[in-house]
Amino acid sequence: MNPIDLTYVLRELAKRVGVNFKSDDSNPFKHTGVEVFYSTNNNNTIVQPSITIIPSENSCWDYLLFSNTKIEWVLKSDLIPPNHNDSDSILLPILFWGNNTPHIPKFIINKNNITLYYDLIAGTFFMLSRWEESVQSFKDKHGRFPAEHSLAFKQGFLDIPIVDEYALILRSWIQYLNPNWKPLKRKPGILLTHDIDHIVKYSSPLKLFKSFFTNYRFGKKSIINNLKLYKNECSNPDEALYYKNITELAKLSIDNNLNSIFFFQTSKKSLYDSGYDINIPAIQSLIVKLIESGFTIGLHSSYFTMNNINKIQSEKFLLDKLIGFQSIHCRQHFLRVQLPDTLRNQEEVGFLYDHSLGYPQHEGFRCGTCHPYHPYDLEKRKELKITVVPLIVMDNTLRNYRKLSIDNAEQQLLILANRSYQVEGTFTLLWHNTSLHGNWEQWGKMYSNILPKLVMMLNK
Numbered sequence: 001m002n003p004i005d006l007t008y009v010l011r012e013l014a015k016r017v018g019v020n021f022k023s024d025d026s027n028p029f030k031h032t033g034v035e036v037f038y039s040t041n042n043n044n045t046i047v048q049p050s051i052t053i054i055p056s057e058n059s060c061w062d063y064l065l066f067s068n069t070k071i072e073w074v075l076k077s078d079l080i081p082p083n084h085n086d087s088d089s090i091l092l093p094i095l096f097w098g099n100n101t102p103h104i105p106k107f108i109i110n111k112n113n114i115t116l117y118y119d120l121i122a123g124t125f126f127m128l129s130r131w132e133e134s135v136q137s138f139k140d141k142h143g144r145f146p147a148e149h150s151l152a153f154k155q156g157f158l159d160i161p162i163v164d165e166y167a168l169i170l171r172s173w174i175q176y177l178n179p180n181w182k183p184l185k186r187k188p189g190i191l192l193t194h195d196i197d198h199i200v201k202y203s204s205p206l207k208l209f210k211s212f213f214t215n216y217r218f219g220k221k222s223i224i225n226n227l228k229l230y231k232n233e234c235s236n237p238d239e240a241l242y243y244k245n246i247t248e249l250a251k252l253s254i255d256n257n258l259n260s261i262f263f264f265q266t267s268k269k270s271l272y273d274s275g276y277d278i279n280i281p282a283i284q285s286l287i288v289k290l291i292e293s294g295f296t297i298g299l300h301s302s303y304f305t306m307n308n309i310n311k312i313q314s315e316k317f318l319l320d321k322l323i324g325f326q327s328i329h330c331r332q333h334f335l336r337v338q339l340p341d342t343l344r345n346q347e348e349v350g351f352l353y354d355h356s357l358g359y360p361q362h363e364g365f366r367c368g369t370c371h372p373y374h375p376y377d378l379e380k381r382k383e384l385k386i387t388v389v390p391l392i393v394m395d396n397t398l399r400n401y402r403k404l405s406i407d408n409a410e411q412q413l414l415i416l417a418n419r420s421y422q423v424e425g426t427f428t429l430l431w432h433n434t435s436l437h438g439n440w441e442q443w444g445k446m447y448s449n450i451l452p453k454l455v456m457m458l459n460k
């Protein structure tokens, strides 16, 4: 890690710790009255309260990823100051150790000076920079880094926001050294997001034609019904089920007093994009109504924008033209992200927030965090300006990739939401407008039933 990397990590940790600092501050912890050092010298002799985190060696990074060695898990209560109130003492994985080996003791208290032998700095940088995605070439058929190859999945901590947990540990030490310092706690929240991939069931005659083959066993009647549906939905899209589901999603959000972002596509039809036209009156008026109701509209950038800046730029232009102002939120269709190119391009064309960083194959904390954060460009060794809002769960992940039962999916949603709230983070959920009725009927019911539960848990 170089000094720029370190400053980046200190700032990201300081935000979660709750330090009030300016975004260009290179030493954010000075505002707490406690110095934080990352060095092999323990600063036991200085008068000012200090925390020294002993660094691991760079060679540990390869070892961690490629050796398949089991990571050491430690009770959180063994990592925080004695007598610190810790109501949920969970086990946490420690990815890196100062001086490279698991330590007993894990910290040393010497009057005003604390030495930590667990390397929270490297652990945070490992997760936030997505280094593992840049050094491993595994891709699924859509060019995405698969969850199964991530360290978090392999070592069983994809369901723990470890960066946020590390920050809270650091907070506890700062409070121990300076009880007068008060952290600025972030209010946990729920963010509902909806990718609008389809407005009608059959986006082309070809899709309809294909449905004849899949439905042939249901007989001639089914084929005629599909043909009628196709004709009817094409001439009256506002009568289409997927269209009406958008209004239903909006109503569910309003009823539960929650925020939603609706991501619309503006791309032409492709093998993976349905190519609906946002300029037809039915969709235009729907988008206007959503904006008037206080919802946010973002771009659902099409399949082939992953590494094509001209394409994402022209798609943004079309959306901005329709809504009459600059869109600032973006999510990649199929969650196709190539790091750092996709994020760089989004930033370059004017997006302020990306919502694509979640694994399609598995729910959980891909980046080890549920706090919005600045991603890191490992090629240029610099922090990007765009903010990533990590995606925690997508509907398709639970049903199609993981094949969970509805009960298990609901339980998993509640667990991950609770984990997010406990670290003062945002639980971001993606629910498509295609996932409410028809084949998704029971899942749609679960979605509408779980929203009040998520809100109740949040307000507890």
Ligand SMILES: [Zn+2]
Binding pocket: 195, 196, 197, 300, 332, 333, 334, 335
């Ligand atoms: Zn999509």
